[in-house]
Amino acid sequence: MTRKILVLMVVAMFAVVGCKKKDDDKKGKKKPTKNKVVKKDPVKKDPVKKKDPVSKPAPKPEVVLVVIHKVKDFGKWMKAFHAHQPKRVEAGVVGHFVTRGAKNENTVAVFLPGMSKEKLEAMTKSPELKDAMKKATVEGKPQFQWLTPVDNKMSKTKKKLAGMLVTHKVADFDKWKKAYDAFDATRKKHKILGHAVARGVKDPNTVYVYHQAEEVETLKAFTKLKELGAAMKAAGVTGKPSFMYLKGEHSANYPPKGDMKKGDHKDHKGHK
Secondary structure, eight states: OOHHHHHHHHHHHHHHHHHHHHHHHHOOOOOOOOOOOOOOOOOOOOOOOOOOOOOOOOOOOEEEEEEEESSSSSSHHHHHHHHHHHHHHHHHHHHHEEEEESSSSTEEEEEESSSHHHHHHHHHSSHHHHHHHHTTTTTEEEEEEEEEEEEEEEOOOOOOOOOOOOEEEEEEEHHHHHHHHHHHHHHHHOOOOOEEEEEEESTEEEEEEEEESSSHHHHHHHHTTHHHHHHHHHTEEEEEEEEEEEEEEEEOOOOOOOSSSTOOESSSOOOO
């Protein structure tokens, strides 16, 4: 009897151990996991940058018309001058530079760069211009000077600078121009901030030079330099030069013909 009980106890013990092992095996086994498909964000391509169109340099004006006259009322003249701008654009004018006399502010000198001398000349003879000048309180007969532009190195500042228009004749323009360029360091030393060079249309050996400075007195002092006199003589300047002292008043570039709206212009001196 005792022996049977021992056998049953051994069998029961093995049964318990077997069950426990199965349970441990179940616990130790990991359920197979399904491979999760990881969605990748689509690769964002950098937008193709459009190349900026290469801007062509503005064509050089064929001619510069300088108009000098006196006015009774500068405010009225300026208003009428702006109103006449569409006619100037039609005549091929690409901008303007308005100056006033340093001594007499009612003396006005206007520089008009144009693409066609023929069209610009026709404008000066038009009845519309005569009417516009009359409304603008112009007094007396205006002077017209026709120039061929050579250099334009005017100051880019928005300040209203003093100006000096120098006119003289030369024996040889190329020789003079070489000497003028070589004198640039001296001009800068004496506070000349910008310049433009042109030749007469009828007489290419008549030279027109516009100099800029902060003050008129700076320009006057520059003309009295001994080295300037020596340089002009060496450059082949003939005769006595004339000096016209001015004050820059207003400048603008015009949009192309057809793009312009009433009163539209790129202003360089602060007002329309």
